[in-house]
Amino acid sequence: MSSSLVPTARPSATRVVAFYALLGIALGVVAVRDLAVAQGWAAGKPWYESAIEGLDGLSASAAATAVGVVIGVIGVVALIGALLPARRTHDRTEATPGLWVSRPAIATLAEHAAERTPGVYEASAAVRRRRVMVRVADSEPETAQRVEDSVKRALDGLTDRRIVVRRREVKVP
Structure with missing residues (x-):
């Protein structure tokens, strides 16, 4: 450590x-x-x-x-x-000892990974206490699993928070 x-x-x-x-x-x-x-x-x-x-x-x-x-x-x-102890502003990464990443940076990485997933029209992400919440607008139910896999790959080694994907279905004309 x-x-x-x-x-x-x-x-x-x-x-x-x-x-x-x-x-x-x-x-x-x-x-x-x-x-x-x-x-x-x-x-x-x-x-x-x-x-x-x-x-x-x-x-x-x-x-x-x-x-x-x-x-x-x-x-x-x-x-x-x-x-009282001051609150932490960054999280220690698992991949590189001594490297710290901010919560907004984690949310941005998760959001970009979700946006690049095929079938996603819109995405947003927020880091909560123990999880990364990703909200996506898509047209297929199986897109949520692809988004989760994509975000896990993007955040691999950066955080150990659970990734939760919330989807909103969009009707495609």
Whole structure:
């Protein structure tokens, strides 16, 4: 077996963490501005003083509690999302060690193999969890077996998923 890394998607917490990073950058900009005002490099009143004065005298309310709970839940969800393993985006091939193939590529190969099968007018394919679904439009019932054989040959060594052919009969004038 090869020692190549498994191709995976980004962790699910990426968007939430990016949002928190933008908030941190905004807080840093405000801190630098307030530092400049405090040192006399810029005119005005520090924003943190205005924020503290605005919060002075407030007590816990239902709205403040709700906002705090929502922020806490978002943090817990981000933490769980960061700890969960990222989903795989590719499948390891049987034929060549270290070679990975994406699910859309498997579907495209299956679709092209089905389209090249005699008697098929139209074909589409999708990769599901444990199978490759191929939908064909044909005029003969025995075409489904030919499509299945053709797709199996095209995907030989690339995937071990079961191939399922769904056919729709087309009337030929």
